[in-house]
Amino acid sequence: MKVAGQSVPRVDGPAKVTGRARYALDLTVPGMTHGAVARSDRAHARILSVDTGEAEAVNGVLEVITGASLAPLDLRFGHVVRDHPALAVDRVLYHGEPVALVVAETRRAAERAARLVSVDYEDLPAVMDADEALGEGAPVLHPERIERTKDEGLDQGGEALVGNLCAAADFGWGDVDAALAAADLVLEGEYRYPMLYGYAMEPYNAIASFEEGSLVVYSTAQHPYMVREDLARIFALPLARVRVVVPYVGGGYGSKSYTKVEPLAALGAYVTGRPVRVALSVEESILTTRSDGARVRARSAFAADGTLLARDFDVVMDSGAYTDNSPVVCAKLANRCFGPYRIGAVRVRVRSAFTNTVPASSLRGFGAPQGNLAGELQMDDAADRLGIDALALRLKNVVRPGEEILPGKRGIDADLPADLDLLTTSLGWPNAPEGRGIGFGISASDAGAHPTSVAMVRLHADGSASAAVGATELGQGSRTVLSQILAEQLGLPMEKVAIVAADTGVTPYERTTGASRTTALVGRSLMAACADAKRRVAELAGEGAEFADAIKAFFGAGGEIIGVGAVRRHGEFRKMPPFWEIGCSGVVAAVDAETGRVRVEQLSTVGDVGFAINPALVHGQDLGAATMGLGAALSEQLVYDGQTLANPNVVDYRVPRCSDIPERLDQILAQRQDGIGPYGAKGAGEGTLNPVGAAVAAAVGRIVGRYPRELPLTPERVWRLAQTEDARV
Amino acid sequence: MSATTITTRINGREQTLRVDNAELLLDLLRDRGLTGAKPSCEMEVCGACTVQLDGLPVSACTTLAVELDGRSVETVEHLDAGGELHPVQQAFLERSALQCGFCTPGMVMTAKALLESNPQPTRDEVTHWLEGSICRCTGYEPIVDAVLTAAQKMAA
Structure with a gap:
């Protein structure tokens, strides 16, 4: 390959550094x-x-x-x-x-x-709390329920959507109660993940x-x-x-x-x-959109040798005043909360509740960080109690390549034990520097959303080519990566290709730009469009003909050849999800004993992306996503004071600043070409975020002697935790 | 609403303008097509609207247009007026120091102002200087790298 796999400069870079890029x-x-x-x-x-x-x-x-x-x-x-x-x-x-x-x-x-x-x-009367909203006698926000559109193929639970229940997911397998009763160790706790902006x-x-x-x-x-x-x-x-x-x-x-x-x-x-x-x-x-906060009750049952026997999750999401995307977040939270482990018995119940607050919808991670906080902290806690190393406990239970974590879904297209080894080596686990704590974790997200994507390639008379796609350029670098795929497939230099994007009057249908899907799914539709265009060239001018010659031969002067390609839920894309997005991240952190302030000194991530079509862009996604995770771990939260938001501005809602970035950053790429996307690629952009909250909480817990159960880890919260006399809960 | 006549220099061109007394510098610039400086927080904490006023970085969202009188303002659009990218811009491209790009003009102007006052900053000094500029995409490290790279370029 000539262009794919190279950290070519962003095609939108010059416009953006000169202030000429138009928003x-x-x-x-x-x-x-x-x-x-x-x-x-x-x-x-x-x-x-x-x-x-x-x-x-x-x-x-x-x-x-x-x-x-x-x-x-x-x-x-x-x-x-x-x-x-x-x-x-x-x-x-x-x-x-x-x-x-x-x-x-x-x-x-x-x-x-x-x-x-x-x-x-x-x-x-207003209801501001999700648990209260689902309780008896709460004011009902939507007394007349409107039927769902048929748009999303949601995994729904059996619960009727009445009262303030916006959505529910309810599933499981095995005999959870019997496993809990027979286990050598059962952990039980309630965890809270904040609502974010x-x-x-x-x-x-x-x-x-x-x-x-x-x-x-x-x-x-x-x-x-x-x-x-x-x-x-x-x-x-x-x-x-x-x-x-x-x-x-x-x-x-x-x-x-x-x-x-x-x-x-x-x-x-x-x-x-x-x-x-x-x-x-x-x-x-x-005041327009925030993310779903969550209260997570989790139970995990282990045998003395560390085998994870059962997990039982009961989650209530605070989804705000309108439905928006919370049913999808609900379904994803349910799929992602128990982790990529072999578990004989699982019971998951997630309920999304209407409250009189800002409507909640999607945010990077999409249900995964909320559940991961509870799931991964219980792995750490269990390791301590069983006297087993926290890495060894995970390696014992984590699924191997190809294994299913959800019955009937695509098997895991990643090597999680190898990823954990890469991560923990980077972190120096288990040997934390003096006074420091190491925390790390893993997650697997059913990514890619519903696989519908259409691309159109136009071959021009001068030997250049453009492609029209409906994917939006949010900064993730989609135009650059898609340009690379177009150039690679047609054997053209980057200077001779262009991407036209995101105009529903001009570009073909694209379901969404989310769920880390663009590289894998738009990339594959673009490859199909290139193949279609090449087939037309061969039809017109014979195998091996230059397309510029074929255009001249057919039209005389000017003209163009168009190829179209589509990805749909069919063939190799039939089994959901299209790919799994792995999160594998960890930190080394310190706590100021006097103030409770947490300082993350090292952040390590493993980007299990199959193949990095542009490694520099993948690094950017991995660090950017993990940094958002640090924000949620340490400072970000929307706070209601009575019926109004107390901090709807960028001063009181504190996102990470330059000085918050860890001194040591290690972004590792795992490229095993095991994805469904072009050249074995999978998506990136959310994974590294998902385990960060639990990882920071675990590092803090290892320093202060007790695992936190609520984010963000503000100085006051950590200081109070450190003062608590109790042994580990 | 009263207005004031001011004489100012915008990106090297002297101009006499009649401005509303309540008008913000950011609106004055953007209404004239200089949309590189971006509105975001509108409370002087995010840095996306940073321009240089007599060489110093200021938030255009909280500077009144009348304050331009007798002074000179430079925006990101002026940096490549000679046909070449400024070393800070080149370094941002080389170090992949941008993603969505919305903060980038403000970051570039902030970095340029730093290097004009302190041509060889330490990493800590760069970090401190950028504390008033938020980037939500990159995780900052590539931006700090870019500023240090630009310092090397400008010294060479």
Whole structure:
């Protein structure tokens, strides 16, 4: 291979270092107006009336739009359940929910007017805690349940979705109770993982306009084709007349999955007939989407020799006011919580609860970090109690290549014992430096999502080639990696290939840019498209002909040859998941005994990616994801004070800063070409994050003598833990 | 709303402008097509809107446009005006010091300002200087490497 496997420079690098890369926020369209959102200051209330008079009187205001003013349009969106109104209609379900949209000639006028929208509410009882929401007598957020769309093939449990139960997953195998009764050691504990905010630095924004009977939207969406479906339904347009264009995106990490502000901008354009931009602030973005916090009750049963006999997980997720993507997170949390181990008996019950809080949806890791915290800490705790080394305990139980961890699913396409060896060697396990603790862990995520991906390759008369794909460039480097695959397949230099991406009016269908899928699945559809194009060249001009010659021979002058390729759930992609994304990460940490402050001094990761088409980009994903894990481990958490968020800003919600980065970083690549993607590649981008929370907690536990059970490990929490007299729980 | 006439130099070109007294420097620049500086936190903690004002790095999101009067502002768009990338930009490319790129213009301007005041910083000094610039993608290490690489390039 010539180009694949090389750390070629990013194709978007020059545009990004010069400030010329265009993000949705940088675009303007002629005649553009500005939308600003008036938001609920109640957690749960009935809207009695909305007075827009003062707002309408502000100079420059064109329209003040409320949910009630838009009947008969059905404003609700959602790819699993269409329950999320773009503007509240008769009730608000959380503090910060959009109630009205002001459209004005300037952003300043729109924002000033939005503050003058006056709403008369009748307060209703609110429920702020997920366990309480599922209990008797809690106020019910969605008394009239809307049927699920048939979109996602979810693994559902048998529980009826009533009360505040948003989603449930319930499965298992073996006799868990008998295993618990017969075990030499049973560990039981309750663990808590915080609700997080992705803080993609470009806040949610979109520009919408209606042009010649089509709705055109520029947006920050990770999944433009999903947004297209929501918009088509709201405005009763055919998919062919909704065009969602996604230029460069200033960070995604899952937080820009699915529909956010696009319906608001489109409603503004629908009512005013003018193009409308809706650009949220960071605080408003926090009020738009967060991740699901989780309370995890876990039991693990072991034999004296360390054999993991049974696991029993009972999880409640705090999923906020609307369904959004929480049912999928729920299903994934269930699949990922018990770990890549051989376990004779498993029982998993995950319940996602509606609460009167900001709606929760996807975030990097997607259920995995929440469950992994409990699962991996119990492995460490069991090792201590059984007098077995924590690495040896994992090696004894971890699955071997090809083994299933979920009955009927694809076997593990990775070598986990080898990954654990690489990791623990890097960390110097078990010999921690004086006063330090080592923590490490492993995870396996059923990644790739539903495998639907279409690519189109165009061979041009001058011997160059371009490909149109629907994958969005979020910073992960998709345009670079796909350029490499295109160049490799056609035998062209990088200078002669180009990727055109993410415009539903131009590029072919791509289900999502998430679940670490782009390299593997879009890559394979692109390879199929290249093969199709080459087949056409051979048909026109014979085997081995240059495609430029074939184009000239067929058309005379100009012209092009087009190849298409698709990946669908068929053939080698039939068995789910398309691939497993492995997490294998560890830390060396220190604790300041006086303050409880945790300092992570070393971070090691193993990227089990099958084949690194661009090693520098894989390193970037592995370090970036693990750093987000450090944020959740040490400082990040959204905190509710009563019915309002206490810290909806980047000062009080503290993400990792430059000085937080460990002095020693070791990003190891494991390349065994055992993936379904091009050249044996698998996905990267989430795996290294998933075990970091448990790893930091284990390192801290080994220093202070007691394993923490709740993140983030703030100085106060660690200091209190260190003061506790109890022996290990 | 009152307005003020200011004389300023934007990326080397002297201009006389009538600006609203409440207008932010960031909006003034972006309304003129200089969209390299990005709005994000809007409270002077993330560094994405960093530009150089008389050589010093400032957050354009919390600087008033009228403060430009008699002063000179440089944005990321000006760094390759001579047709060549600035050594800091080259180093960011070489060290893979960017992903989504949204923080990159601010990072580049912050790093450039550092190297102008301290041409041979230590790793700790770079880390300290970048504390006011958030990157959510990279994990920072490649950015620190890039700044040190740029220092070497500029010394050579």
